[in-house]
Amino acid sequence: xxxxxxxxxxxxxxxxxxxxxxxxDIMSGDLAPGSNLPSTAQLKERFSASNATIQKALxxxxxxxxxxxxxxxxxxxxxxxQRTIRPAxxxxxxxxxxxxxWLTEATRLxxxxxxxxxxxxxxxxxxxxxxxxxxxxxxTAVLRxxxxxxxxxxxxxxxxxxxxxxxxxxxxxxxxKIRGGTPTLLSELGHxxxxxxxxxxxxxxxxxxxxxxxxxxxxxxxRTLRVVYSDDERPVEATVMVKAGHLYxxxxxxxxx
Numbered sequence: 001x002x003x004x005x006x007x008x009x010x011x012x013x014x015x016x017x018x019x020x021x022x023x024x025d026i027m028s029g030d031l032a033p034g035s036n037l038p039s040t041a042q043l044k045e046r047f048s049a050s051n052a053t054i055q056k057a058l059x060x061x062x063x064x065x066x067x068x069x070x071x072x073x074x075x076x077x078x079x080x081x082q083r084t085i086r087p088a089x090x091x092x093x094x095x096x097x098x099x100x101x102w103l104t105e106a107t108r109l110x111x112x113x114x115x116x117x118x119x120x121x122x123x124x125x126x127x128x129x130x131x132x133x134x135x136x137x138x139x140t141a142v143l144r145x146x147x148x149x150x151x152x153x154x155x156x157x158x159x160x161x162x163x164x165x166x167x168x169x170x171x172x173x174x175x176x177k178i179r180g181g182t183p184t185l186l187s188e189l190g191h192x193x194x195x196x197x198x199x200x201x202x203x204x205x206x207x208x209x210x211x212x213x214x215x216x217x218x219x220x221x222x223r224t225l226r227v228v229y230s231d232d233e234r235p236v237e238a239t240v241m242v243k244a245g246h247l248y249x250x251x252x253x254x255x256x257x
Contacts, residue, residue: 015056142167
């Protein structure tokens with residue numbers, strides 16, 4: 001005898017489900033930056049919802065800064081809210097005197113970017129970073145903690161860890177920015193980046209992440225653990241990067257073979 005399994009239900013409230021569907025339309029490009037959302041009447045028909053429920057869904061998207069608009073006027077998808085991150089473009093060292101590639105890439109896309117160095121300290125890394133760097137449970141590493149901004153908005157929380165045998169008595173331990181970025185400095189120190197491996201997961205934001213990134217709700221963040229290897233597959237850097245999951249996608253590029 002066959003068994004019929006009930007269809008799983010979505011426990012979220014209706015306005016949260018409507019916001020989720022519209023958010024997906026925005027992130028996939030079906031609702032492009034600068035375009036208007038369907039009218040309230042069209043949304044009421046599409047989702048079989050009341051005017052109040054539609055307005056609550058739209059307010060969620062406004063709070064997330066995905067759309068702009070006011071009551072009684074068209075609601076528009078905000079320009080430049082969805083960004084594609086290309087990790088491979090940030091790995092290589094830059095020429096002397098040139099800015100870090102992340103800043104160059106942001107400028108190329110027509111945005112103003114800068115970073116703020118929050119702290120530089122010697123600390124015991126989290127367990128996954130400890131394992132990635134090949135440290136034992138008692139070893140410490142140098143942490144460089146910063147936050148990245150685009151157009152004055154916080155977009156990414158970055159914690160980079162370096163083994164002491166690499167960082168000791170170098171600019172990595174100084175509480176100031178590194179001109180050209182750490183890929184350039186690591187190359188100058190004899191540890192040129194050869195391979196970068198990313199582990200990406202979606203997580204509920206921690207309290208620190210929620211505050212630092214000024215997140216509107218408990219939407220997931222994208223957490224990337226990036227391990228950079230030098231010659232002989234030696235790990236020289238492990239970085240934990242956290243960004244708002246509803247505003248970003250990560251693009252990876254692979255060659256054939």
